[in-house]
Amino acid sequence: MKFFADTAEIAEIRDLAATGLLDGVTTNPSLVQKSGRDFVEVLREITEVCSGPVSAEVVALDYEGMMAQAEKLRRVADNIAIKVPLTPDGLKTCKTLSSDGTMVNVTLCFSPAQALLAAKAGATFISPFVGRLDDIGSNGMDLISDIRMIYDNYDFGTEILVASVRSPMHVVEAAKMGADVMTAPPKIIHQLFKHPLTDAGLAAFLKDWEATGQQI
Structure with missing residues (x-):
């Protein structure tokens, strides 16, 4: 599984x-x-730190506006992925950009039907928002399972990018289901390191080492 950081803070990305x-x-x-910084300036700095895909979202709602903004954004760096909303105009933009070799991240996906449409439009990534589904009483991870089944049935190349990740368990469950990518705030990624037995074991080892009176 690929790990993407969901942030615009350069220090966190460098870390x-x-x-x-x-x-x-x-x-x-x-x-x-x-x-609090200039959008394009932030993007350029992120692409200098991270060589992988960097998603930059358009804010226009119509096809012409999205294409005009996408043209400016993809000139920032070769690893920019244009993020578009899962709307008719968004998927029209996706089709045009993907046909031209530009990476496209189709965002705000909340149903298997929407994910199917994005794949047919040539999306590089589909971003289902699992946390927001959990917030309204649905099981967001069920959506990941459904999308994985649909994409495997038809051998779609679109990568499932699990978004709106709220906990380490979202990451683990997504990995078990075979999601291609997850994006999470850095604090969630750092929580993956944590386990009380790791902390306890390290403390015990250090205590025993100090008792030897030795140095390395």
């Missing part, structure tokens, strides 16, 4: 990149707004 865990980055207007 994850240093671990070797970072395969890509996803951004959205809300994350860029939190950073």
